[in-house]
Amino acid sequence: MIAHSVEAPARQVRKPFYRHLYAQVLAAIVLGALxxxxxxxxxxxxxxxxxxFIKLVKMIIAPVIFLTVVGGIAGMRxxxxxxxxxxxAFGYFLVFSTLALIVGLVVANVVQPGAGMNVDPATLDAKAVAGYAHDAHETSVTGFLMAIIPTTMVSALTEGSILQTLFVAILFGISLSLVGRPAEPVLELVERLGLVVFKLTGILMKAAPIxxxxxxxxxxxxxxxxxxINLGALVATFYLTSLLFVLIVLGAVARAHGFSILKLLGYLKAELLLVLGTSSSEAALPNLIAKLEAAGCDRGVVGLVVPTGYSFNLDGTxxxxxxxALFIAQATGVHLSLGDQLLLMAVAMLSSKGAAGVTGAGFVTLAATLSIVPSVPVAGMALILGVDxxxxxxxxxxxxxxxAVAAIVVARWEGKLDRAALDRALSQRPLVEENLEAAVEPQIIA
Known part of the structure; x- marks a missing residue:
């Protein structure tokens, strides 16, 4: 049977800083901005x-998820x-997704970034957001659930849908587990293919700075x-709110479960810079799965929580x-009562699931939400289109x-978190980034 070794060689020669992925991506971001x-x-x-580059990464996301989930479930016994x-996982997602909506609501009421703009909705260019509104109407909770079921098992891997891939992988992994011993050669093949795909991931990541x-x-x-500058108050408020959510809310969750959010951010710095540079969290999905496993999280837990979270645990969105939504209401002079705001939050919770996986999902989800809450003009989205x-x-x-936090927390709840490996990874002893490639080298266990 094949296993992933997480032990580092006794002595490591440190790479020069410019050979680290995070340094290269950071330099690329600065040069690109200039x-x-x-x-x-x-x-x-x-x-x-x-x-x-994003297409290259998306090309391997489906195989990474499929192989990780199948191997993890079959290994759970x-x-x-x-x-x-x-x-x-779904309990965690529900609590913190709702909390994120509440945080955005509270901050908008306290800071009121749109107050005083006095924009007449009739003067806004509704055509600018017509395409997003159309996409929003095309998505629904029912349509979203039906879209989880692929046309064929193979099409789940070829059409690029994370949830379809996850659905097929769960069924396949359960089937392997039920078959038992006769299916062991198939499981070994899955694990060997996993080694190849993660090696391919490492090759593709070399193009991340470009x-x-x-x-x-x-x-x-x-x-x-x-x-x-024109909408600086909204952008600054959003960035500050998200920062406080990460440091205070997720930080408290991390502390309660025995790790530091700041150390976790340091451990994932290369992936965070990649997400920043590409504006796509999917660009770093394969690396996130590999790093969480290397940090002691059970492979099956990571395989279930992370891909599912990409559709159901959207704190930032x-x-x-x-x-x-409240910025648009304030800017256009629309007063929303407490009841209106609670309705807005409830609709947003549902629409965020219906638009999962749609290109530009954040903006499409906002359009879907405003189209159901008639008191806020959908045309007001034109105000934020330029800075979206x-x-x-x-x-x-x-x-x-x-x-990332959700995967570690659920792994701990399940008793499937190697605390020593997590502490070693977050303290960078040894430097996991340098040893990540060695961590997925095959070892034959007798």
Missing amino acids: LGHVWPAGGEALKPLGDG ELGSVGRVALK GAFGAIAFTIGKYGVGSL NIYMTLA RFMSECRSLTNFIGN
Whole structure:
């Protein structure tokens, strides 16, 4: 049987800082931002670099999820533990998704970033957001649930849907577990394929600086730093709120479960910079799974919690929805009573699930929410369209951190967290980033 070794060699030669992925991505972000600012046309022209890298990563997401989940479930032995992990994960998602909505609501009422703008909704360009509103109407909770079921087992891996892949992987893993001993050769094949796919992931990650460079150059070149000034209060409020949510709310959760949120952020710094540069949390999904396993989280728990969380545990998106909705209401002079705001929050909770997996999901979800709450004009979304790209980076970062914390917490609840490995990883002794490649080298266990 094949296992993943997490033991590091006795002696390690430290890499120069410029050879670390986080340093390369950080340099790429700075250079891309400078290029986009100095030469906007050139920055816009680099969009294919960012899009191409994200496509490369999305190409391997389905195999990574499938192999990780199948191997994890089949290795759990007890099928009851699969349902227990899923139940605990969804309970966690429900609590913290709701809390994120409440935080956005409270901050919007206290800070009131849209107050005093006195915008006449009739003067807004409704056509600018018509496409997003159309996408919002096309999505529904029922449609979302039906979309989880793929046309065929193979199409789940070829169409790029995270939830379809997860659905098929869970069924396949359960079937392997039920078959038992005769299925062991298949399980060994799955584990060997996992080694190959994670090696491929490492190869593709070498292109991360190029992708981050192109993506940030396009963002600054097309929208310009100046667009931040016009709606600076909203953008600053959103970033500060998300930061406080991570440090205070998720920080308290982390402390209660025996680890430091700051050390976790340090451990995931390369992935966080990648998310920042590409505005996509999916870009760092394969690396997040590998790093959580290397940090002592059970493979099956990580395989279930992280992919599911990418659709159901969207803390950053939820903060954005209530904050942006109240900003539009304040800017257009619409008064929302407490009842209206509670209705808005309830609708946002449902619509965030219905729009999961849709391109530009944060903006589409906001459109879906406002279309159901008639007191806030959907056309008001035109006010924030210019800065939504900048806020999408913060949404992605907060979503990413929230799912990393969720995986560790659920693993601990299940008693499937290696505390020594977690402490070693978060304290960078040994430097897990340097040894991550060695951690997935195959070892044959007699």
